[in-house]
Ligand SMILES: Cc1cc2nc3c(=O)[nH]c(=O)nc-3n(C[C@H](O)[C@H](O)[C@H](O)COP(=O)(O)O)c2cc1C
Ligand code: SF4
């Protein structure tokens with residue numbers, strides 16, 4: 017199965033920003049992940065390879081280098097908790113434990129009901145409002161456990 | 173508290189400050205217009221920036237005008253030329269570029285256009301870290317507005333100068349903030365830094381002359397052009413001119429990103445700007461400029477925050493991201509968190525870095541958890557010395573080695589105590605607890 021016409025056209029437009037098409041590969045991977053279920057499937061890699069004139073393994077080589085790309089299916093919601101220094105100093109471990117407790121997901125895993133994937137991430141540039149988590153691409157900062165309840169409580 | 177003239181965050185409170193109309197009302201794009209319509213020759217823009225003393229805000233403090241002057245003469249070298257704005261901000265503790273991009277995207281855009289004009293680049297890419305969605309959206313809206321107003325694209329403001337500006341989204345790898353890793357990544361590859369030489373000015377994006385500058389660096393440029401180099405030098409110290417954005421995080425009462433002149437003492441910043449150490453506690457240690465800069469003990473807090481003074485104090489100015497540790501925190505735990513980060517982010521090309529970061533992380537981890545071996549201190553020191561300085565393709569290896577050597581230098585006895593007691597001697601806020609077990613690394 018190839019990429020939809022719309023998505024292929026969008027990627028084509030991205031490629032127009034660069035003197036060499038390949039430069040659009042990472043932005044294209046983003047668009048695929050955003051629109052095709054939150055992860056990059058082997059099929060997506062094959063489709064992108066065809067579009068860019070690359071071998072699928074080259075696309076895999078790039079996708080696997082970048083932590084934002086999920087190469088396995090994820091839950092309905094992805095919760096990324098920063099565990100780097102500024103967040104650690106202000107309670108990131110407690111936040112992470114709490115997130116796992118509420119969602120039922122292990123760190124770097126998905127809850128049995130498929131609702132949540134929880135992961136740790138490195139510094140997200142929210143250090144002066146630490147600790148923080150990213151829920152489905154939106155930052156939540158200045159966290160305490162009550163705020164975590166509020167943010168995730170809406171979803172569980 | 174003393175007050176200082178500000179300019180970088182001048183507009184930050186204003187509503188709609190990120191919109192073109194509001195930006196123009198406060199004099200936005202005046203500098204670009206002056207340069208293009210006078211016209212000021214590119215060499216003169218470079219000379220002005222050189223004279224201002226502006227130094228790069230991306231971590232190395234390299235003089236910006238000098239960097240621009242490395243670009244080859246376009247008369248002799250007809251290759252296309254590029255500007256790459258480094259908005260990959262991911263040095264732990266650092267969140268200043270995000271503030272600028274979210275609040276003042278046109279400021280960055282105007283700076284990028286003037287920089288591109290000065291180095292005669294026809295295309296500028298802004299490499300924005302993938303997680304910064306708001307920054308990206310604000311910048312994209314700014315580029316669209318600017319294009320509609322003839323400020324981006326062909327024949328800008330009706331002059332001969334044309335410049336395309338494109339945003340490029342990264343995907344979460346710290347190493348892509350290193351300038352040659354950034355270029356590889358922008359070309360659609362793994363972010364593997366390139367050996368230098370050749371330097372980007374000679375062979376950068378797709379083998380063409382390229383200048384890479386940090387967001388905050390570029391943000392300073394319109395102000396220098398508009399108000400003059402003498403004005404710029406009136407702030408800061410002779411060797412570190414202008415204001416800088418100081419992000420102060422960790423155990424302080426008022427963490428935040430503050431605009432300050434170079435040369436204030438770190439004590440003034442900690443106590444007067446950031447409200448002091450939180451919870452009435454005392455200072456134990458602090459990083460002056462992000463996790464790559466060696467931590468300093470409390471006794472060094474009177475050092476001034478400028479490149480030379482922090483160097484004299486035994487560390488580095490870095491990204492001016494001060495990270496503060498109170499007297500109840502554990503430097504071994506902090507070292508483990510940082511070492512784990514470099515292990516995760518090493519691109520793996522150089523064995524010293526690939527293996528070294530892994531060992532540093534493992535050893536700090538086992539010391540913190542009570543499994544440290546008597547030889548571990550010597551092992552850490554030996555590893556770090558084997559990783560730096562300048563032994564690898566890029567400076568990530570140094571960035572991991574430097575904080576290791578610093579913690580050993582200033583807190584040797586605390587590490588020894590961990591090893592001797594077979595546990596962390598600090599019992600606060602979960603420091604002795606193990607992190608939840610990771611299931612499968614990613
Ligand atoms: C491992 C590593 C990571 C870096 N990350 C960044 C970054 O996130 N942002 C940045 O502007 N510079 C970063 N740098 C510095 C860049 O290589 C480069 O010096 C800088 O972007 C140049 O801009 P400037 O001269 O305006 O400071 C990093 C360097 C290294 C070695
Ligand atoms: S020093 Fe580390 S991050 Fe830099 S190129 Fe070598 S292995 Fe990669």
Ligand code: FES
Nearest residue numbers: 098103140142143
């Ligand atoms: S350390 Fe968590 S956002 Fe920077």
